[in-house]
Amino acid sequence: MSSLWKKMRGLVAATALVVSGMGLVALPAQAEKVLHRGNGAEPETLDPAKSSGVPESWLQYDLFDGLLVPDGKGNFIPGAAEKWDVSADGRVYTFxxxxxxxxxxxxxxxxxxxVYSWRRLVDPKTMADYAYFLWQVKNAQDITLGRKAPETMGVRAVDDYTFEVTLGAPTPYFLSMLHHHSTYAVSKANVEKFGAxxxxxxxLVTNGAYMLVESVPQSHIxxxxxxxxxxxxxxxxxxxxxxPTENQEAELxxxxxxxxxxxxxxxxxxxQWLRENLKSELxxxxxxxxxxxxxNMTKEPWKSNKDLRLALNLAIDRDIIVExxxxxxxxxxxxxxxPDTTNYTQQLPDYAKWTQAQRDAKAKELVAKAGYGPGGKPxxxxxxxNTQENHRKxxxxxxxxxxQKLGAKVTLNNQEWKVFLNTRDEKKFKDITRHGWIGxxxxxxxxxxxxxxxxxxxxPSAFSDPQFDLLMAExxxxxxxxKRAALLQQAERLMIEEVAVFPIHFYSSKHMVSPKLIGWTDNLQDLHPSRFLDLKP
Incomplete structure (x- = not known):
């Protein structure tokens, strides 16, 4: 091959030819657009039925399309389903x-x-943390609890492109659930071919805007x-x-x-430095x-000592934590x-209005009443x-x-994300665990x-109360x-009274976003699929 031809071939590869009124004109070919995203922890798994964390969900929003998908602006739009019908009684959805x-x-x-994927999620053999997510579907809860076969689930393929879902009762929020990873379809042929x-x-084959080509642990996906x-x-x-970068200083x-x-x-x-120097990107x-x-309410003293649980809860100074x-x-x-939950009035205990000094005094009183502290048990x-600087602080x-307030001897135990999830979910932790829930x-x-x-x-705590369960079921x-809001509010008041968890703060999303990025919109659920983003030339 002559050197002249090599040069000409290279030029053709790097340009696009278009016809104008003056003949052929060579234009530069569009450069590949490559997006680089930090993603917190190493993903637990990419199996939609078995993952449970936010880092996994960011990956899955790119790899899979739910029946509905987030548009990156806080809305949900048609995804794998282009349209749907709902029966007059609100129980049958046809996608x-x-x-x-x-x-x-x-x-x-x-x-x-x-059909295969939804049955797989609720099948107890899958051992999916999110199996309950589709319990609104007819017979799904009974399947997960081993009382019925997966084939009895209220889902069926009317034909190749019509997916029918029958609910056990009308569920007003059902459609808004269907962007969630646990509800995604996987290829039946693909799972059966490769197993785990x-x-x-x-x-992996996926139906989303992107497909997986590399996954290097502790490096990149x-x-x-x-x-x-x-x-x-x-x-x-x-x-x-x-x-995946758990060290936030390194990520910054x-x-x-x-x-x-x-x-x-x-x-x-x-x-503070970011507020002062990179405010537009923060x-x-x-x-x-x-x-x-x-x-951990599978263990004592937490299982039966509500006074002790409340004492720890009261002694946490939330204002110091957030400010x-x-x-x-x-x-x-x-x-x-x-707050800002649809059709719901926030439920606050009386001590939310107390001063922190009043909460601390009550906490000390409750610790003594529970038999701990000076003159009692240590x-x-x-x-x-999980290993991360903010959680550590x-x-x-x-x-x-x-x-300082209760005379407790506190030790800290940090674990890498995957290990932490297993320890937390299996209730293998000794006393108290960090937790968070994103709606x-x-x-x-x-x-x-x-x-x-x-x-x-x-x-999160293995809390169990029959009255609470009845309120939720109703x-x-x-x-x-x-009426539904009143029942849910009564249920929350009950779990607050029983100190099922120690709420600390409501989240804010916190990201650095490059000025080169186009299409980023802050939204309440912090969903930003790459499909709806772009990069400046």
Whole structure:
């Protein structure tokens, strides 16, 4: 090959030829757009039925399309389903799937895949933390609890592109749930072919805007645009890299060096400097979630000593946590369900109106009443949290409060994310664990359901109260909005009275966002799929 031809071939590869009135004109080819995103912890798994954390969900919003999908602005729009019908009694939903919906291997996404996936989620053999998420569907709860076969679930494929769902009772918020990863379809053929290995790069097929090509532990996850996605023509970003980085200082350094377009979180120690120097790139916004501590109520003294649980709860100075420790715009929490929850009035205990000095005095009184402190048993507490600087600072501050006010001896135990999740969910922690819950849909039910006695691993403290469960069951079958709200509010008052958890603050989202990024919109659920983003040239 002559050197002249080599040069000409290189020029053709780097340009696009267009016809104008003056003949052929060479224009530069459009450069590949590559997005770099920080993503917190190493993902637990990419299996939609088995993951439970926010870092996994950010990945899954790019890889999968639910029946509905978030548009990045706080709305939910048609996804795998282009439209749907709801029966007059509100119990039967008929989803009309896109006929051009395909898996990343080019095979059609069918109603049979959805039937298979929803049965798989609630099947006790799957051992999914989120199995309860579809308990609104007819027979789903009985299936998870081993009372009925998965085939009895109220789902069926009317034909290849019509997925019908029958609920046990009208559920006003049902559609808003269907963007959540636990409700995603997986390819039946793909899972049956590879078994548990189906989530690995090279095996995994997905129906979202992107497909998985690399997953290197403690390094990165790489996705590229899915050529078979129905909206591929409008997807601007070609390649997305996600970087698991639990050290927030390291992540911020990468962001400031231009290696990241989005930082997953912001370190507390740098907050003031960022406010002063990178204010336009610092995004702090209300976030639909609650940060809390949970006592292990499978063990004593937490199982039966409500006074001791309340004492620890009262001794936490929320104002110090949000104003001095975090400094990121959070709101102190004394209830579990966040403010701005649709069709719900926030429930506050009387002590929310007390001064902190009054709460501290009551805490000391309760510790003595429980038989601990001076003249009683030594109060020894271990606090579990996942490895991250912000969680460490909060744990240190709360430990100091309990030691100074209540005479407790507090030890801290931090674990890497995957290990932490297992320890927490299996209730293997000794005393108290850090926890947080981000609302999957805007309804009080999404928070309060966690405290049901039959919910399984997702119950943060293993709290169990028959009256609470009855209230939740009645609320779930009540169509009247006002009556349903009253039942949910009564349930929350009960769990607050029983001190099922120690609410600390309501979240704010906190990211660094590059000025090169187009389309980022802060929203209450902090959902930002890469499909709706773009980069400046």
């Amino acid at each position: 009309h799937l896109r006929r051009n919906g395909k898996w990343s291997d080019g095979t059609p996404v069918t109603a049979q895949d959805w 290995e189906f989530v690995k790069p090279g095996n 790489k996705m590229v645009k899915n050529p078979h996605h129905y909206d591929v023509a409008n997807t601007k970003i070609d390649t997305v890299f996600f970087y 350094k990468r962001y400031r060096a231009g290696e990241l377009h989005i930082a997953y979180e912001v370190p507390v120690a740098q907050m 995004h702090l916004a209300p976030y639909f979630g609650t940060y809390f501590y949970a006592p 001095k420790v975090n400094q990121r715009g959070e709101i102190p929490a004394y209830s579990f369900v966040p 109060l020894e507490i271990e606090v579990l949290y 909060v744990a240190i501050a709360i430990a100091a409060m309990w030691q 999957d849909y805007n309804d009080a039910n999404n928070f309060l359901e966690l405290l049901r006695g039959d919910i399984g691993k997702q119950n 609320a779930n079958t009540t169509a009247d909005t006002a």
